[in-house]
Amino acid sequence: MAALAAARLTRPSALHALAPLRLASCSSLIARTGPSTALNHRLDGSHRRRLHQAAPLAHENPLGIPRREANPAPKLPRRGGPPPRSRIRGVKNIIVVASGKGGVGKSTVAANLALALAKTSPLGRAPRVGLLDLDIFGPSVPMLMGLDHAGEPAMNEQNKLLPLQNHGIKTMSIGYLLPPDPNTPVVWRGLMVQKAVQQLLFDVDWTDGQGDLDVLVIDMPPGTGDVQLSLGQLVVVDGAVIVSTPQDIALIDARKGVAMFQKVNVPITGLLLNMSHYTCSSCSVPHELFGSADKFTKAANELGLEVLGNVPLVTSVSDGGDAGRPVMTQSSPEGDEVRSTMRSVAERVWDWLASRPRENVGVRG
Numbered sequence: 118m119a120a121l122a123a124a125r126l127t128r129p130s131a132l133h134a135l136a137p138l139r140l141a142s143c144s145s146l147i148a149r150t151g152p153s154t155a156l157n158h159r160l161d162g163s164h165r166r167r168l169h170q171a172a173p174l175a176h177e178n179p180l181g182i183p184r185r186e187a188n189p190a191p192k193l194p195r196r197g198g199p200p201p202r203s204r205i206r207g208v209k210n211i212i213v214v215a216s217g218k219g220g221v222g223k224s225t226v227a228a229n230l231a232l233a234l235a236k237t238s239p240l241g242r243a244p245r246v247g248l249l250d251l252d253i254f255g256p257s258v259p260m261l262m263g264l265d266h267a268g269e270p271a272m273n274e275q276n277k278l279l280p281l282q283n284h285g286i287k288t289m290s291i292g293y294l295l296p297p298d299p300n301t302p303v304v305w306r307g308l309m310v311q312k313a314v315q316q317l318l319f320d321v322d323w324t325d326g327q328g329d330l331d332v333l334v335i336d337m338p339p340g341t342g343d344v345q346l347s348l349g350q351l352v353v354v355d356g357a358v359i360v361s362t363p364q365d366i367a368l369i370d371a372r373k374g375v376a377m378f379q380k381v382n383v384p385i386t387g388l389l390l391n392m393s394h395y396t397c398s399s400c401s402v403p404h405e406l407f408g409s410a411d412k413f414t415k416a417a418n419e420l421g422l423e424v425l426g427n428v429p430l431v432t433s434v435s436d437g438g439d440a441g442r443p444v445m446t447q448s449s450p451e452g453d454e455v456r457s458t459m460r461s462v463a464e465r466v467w468d469w470l471a472s473r474p475r476e477n478v479g480v481r482g
C-alpha cells in the first residue's frame with residue numbers, strides 16, 4: 118500500500134515531466150473539456166484517486182500508474198502501421214468474451230467461464246485463471262466477482278497493479294480504480310480509452326510470484342470500437358467466445374462482432390447462445406422466450422462456427438451476479454443446467470487452446 122500511496126503522491130508532479138508535445142495536446146484537450154477539470158486536479162490535496170478529474174491531463178497515463186521506464190508498454194502509433202502484436206508477460210493464453218451487442222450476458226458469461234475453466238483443468242493441477250475487465254465505460258467484474266468493496270489494488274515494486282482475487286480467480290478492472298461514487302461516469306475520448314486498455318493489458322502483474330496464468334479471460338465491452346481494435350492490434354488473442362441471445366437483432370450484432378475479430382486476426386472459438394430457454398418451476402418443457410435455438414445454430418453454421426453451448430435463462434444467474442456469487446460458485450439445483458453447460462464450454466475452450474499453433478511473438482509487460 119506504501120507504493121500505492123506513493124503513486125498517488127507522484128501523479129500531479131508526473132504531469133510536469135510530460136513532453137512539450139504532450140502538454141500541447143493536453144492543452145487542446147483541456148480547452149475542449151473545460152479548465153475546471155485540470156484546476157481541480159492540481160489543487161486536489163487529498164491524494165485520493167480521482168480519475169474522472171485527472172483524465173484530461175493524463176491521457177498518456179489514464180490509470181495514474183507510476184512510470185515503468187525499465188519496460189514500458191508499446192506506444193500506440195498515431196500514424197503508420199500498428200506495433201507488432203505480443204503476448205502479455207505472465208499470461209499463457211487469452212480468451213475474450215465478446216459480442217457486438219450490449220446486454221446479452223458477456224460479463225456474466227466471462228465470470229462464469231473463468232470459474233468453469235478453473236474447475237475443468239486438463240493440466241493435472243489446479244489451473245491459474247484470471248479475469249480482465251476491458252469494459253472501460255461499464256465495468257461489471259468488481260460486482261460480479263464480489264469485489265466491488267475491495268478497495269484499490271496494490272502495486273508491486275515494478276509499479277504494476279496487483280490483481281484482486283475472489284472465488285480463486287485473479288481479476289483486474291478499471292472499476293477498482295474509479296472514484297467510489299458509482300454514479301460518476303468515465304467521460305474519455307478515444308485516445309484515453311486506448312491508453313487505459315494498454316495499461317490494463319501490460320501494467321498488471323498476473324503472476325504475483327505464483328507462476329504464469331494458464332488462461333486470462335477478457336470481458337469485452339459491447340460494440341466493435343476502440344477497445345476491440347486496440348486489443349487485436351496489441352496482443353495475440355488465442356480465441357474469442359461470441360455471446361448472443363437468440364433474437365435476430367442480437368444475432369446481427371454478434372455477426373458484426375465475428376467479422377470484426379476476423380478482421381484483426383482474432384480466431385473465433387465459437388458462439389455461445391445465452392438465455393436460450395426458460396423452464397418455469399411448474400413447467401415440464403423449456404420455453405424459448407427470445408427465439409429458436411435451432412435458428413441460432415443454423416446461423417452459426419452459415420458463419421462456419423460452432424455453437425459451444427446453450428445457456429438457459431435462470432434467476433440464480435442474475436441474482437448471483439448482483440450478489441457477487443456467480444452461478445458457478447453456487448450449488449442450488451436451479452443452476453445445475455447452467456453449470457454443466459459452462460463446464461462443457463470450458464472443456465471445449467481447453468481443447469481449443471491445446472490444439473492451437475503457437476505464434477512466435479515477443480512478450481511485453
Ligand SMILES: Nc1ncnc2c1ncn2[C@@H]1O[C@H](COP(=O)(O)OP(=O)(O)OP(=O)(O)O)[C@@H](O)[C@H]1O
Binds near residue numbers: 338339392
Ligand atoms: N443466463 C442468464 N440467466 C439470467 N440472467 C442472465 C443470464 N445471462 C445474463 N443475465 C443477466 O442479464 C443482465 C445483463 O448481463 P451482462 O451484464 O452480463 O451483459 P453484458 O453483455 O456484459 O452487458 P454490457 O453490454 O452492458 O456489458 C444481467 O443482469 C445478468 O445478470
Ligand SMILES: [Mg+2]
Binds near residue numbers: 224338
Ligand atoms: Mg458487460
